[in-house]
Amino acid sequence: MKKLKQRLLLFCLALGLTGCGNTGEILDEVIQSGILDEYLQPENVQKIEVPEGELEVHFIDVGQADCALLASGGHFMLIDGGNNDDADRILTYLQNAGVKKLDIVVGTHPHEDHIGSLDVAIEAFDVETVYMPEVSADTETYRDVLKAVKGKGLQVQHPAPGDVLDFNGLPVEIFGPVKEYSNLNNNSIVLRVSVGETEFLFTGDVETEAEFDILDQGFDISADVLKVSHHGSSGSSVEEFLAYTDADYAVISVGIGNSYNHPEDVTLKRLQNYGMEIFRTDQLGTIVCKTDGEKISFRQEGKSSQSAAVREAAYIGNKNSMKYHTLDCSSLPIEKNRAYFADQAAAEEAGYSPCGSCKP
Incomplete structure (x- = not known):
């Protein structure tokens, strides 16, 4: 929220330089208009209270990104941190959930x-x-994470396949990466x-090569809930890997209308062929799964981070070319x-014409 307000203030200051008046008043008017409610209002997340031995x-x-918060007996674990622009959202979510420490x-x-946030x-x-x-990665994002770790007096630990970590008495088994790959996803x-x-x-973004390498190690990767790899890319979740997981539920963290066409139909069909019930963040928003060690239940927490217009869109317009396209x-x-449109009539009424490639 702080970053958003700063960006708004800079925008208003720019307007002020062209004679648009008091920037503070403009900022207040923008906020009060309700147009930014979706961004300024955090999800209605109550403090997380999970008994010992439950999870x-x-x-x-976080749209086209990954971020999962695990809670058990007042302890918390964070797996991935979305994009750089998700910092305000993730921080607000964790604060509302009552997180004080991440084990x-x-x-x-x-x-x-x-790792963006x-x-x-x-x-x-x-x-x-x-x-x-x-x-490692030669990016500012990666260096920011290392700087934050060093600032806390910590060192990044590198778990090895076969290691078993402890999260408040719950075993966390490491299966990969089994070797170093040129493709960062496989690492x-x-x-x-x-x-x-x-x-x-939890599978990160592993692709086919790494999935087979994990299987070759002979690890028992069976699970009830599978966090689907690489946002549902067709280059991941091969049939052999899915067969070994034998999961009942599949969760896909993915952004609506993303340019990668994730999750891809072939992956969805694979998941369905193995009888998995699919939960997608682009359709449901934040997804919460709870278990007492025997029963598993799912619920939605708050609303999707994407606007209703985006969620309901059937066509996507290009503001530069003024062409509208199918979602794929x-x-x-x-x-x-x-720009997002529920139907062709809305797109054409806004001045957009059909794309010559997909021919909507």
């Missing part, structure tokens, strides 16, 4: 959509241990958290250049 997993809706922080791999979380809360794979930390008879498998068109513009 609650919050798959926080474990995991950055599955050093891509921005997984980890630095903010590490700086904001007491942190016991930070785990990341033993690979993702793959882990399973067990609670009684129930198991949650290969020529979709980047997010800031998009």
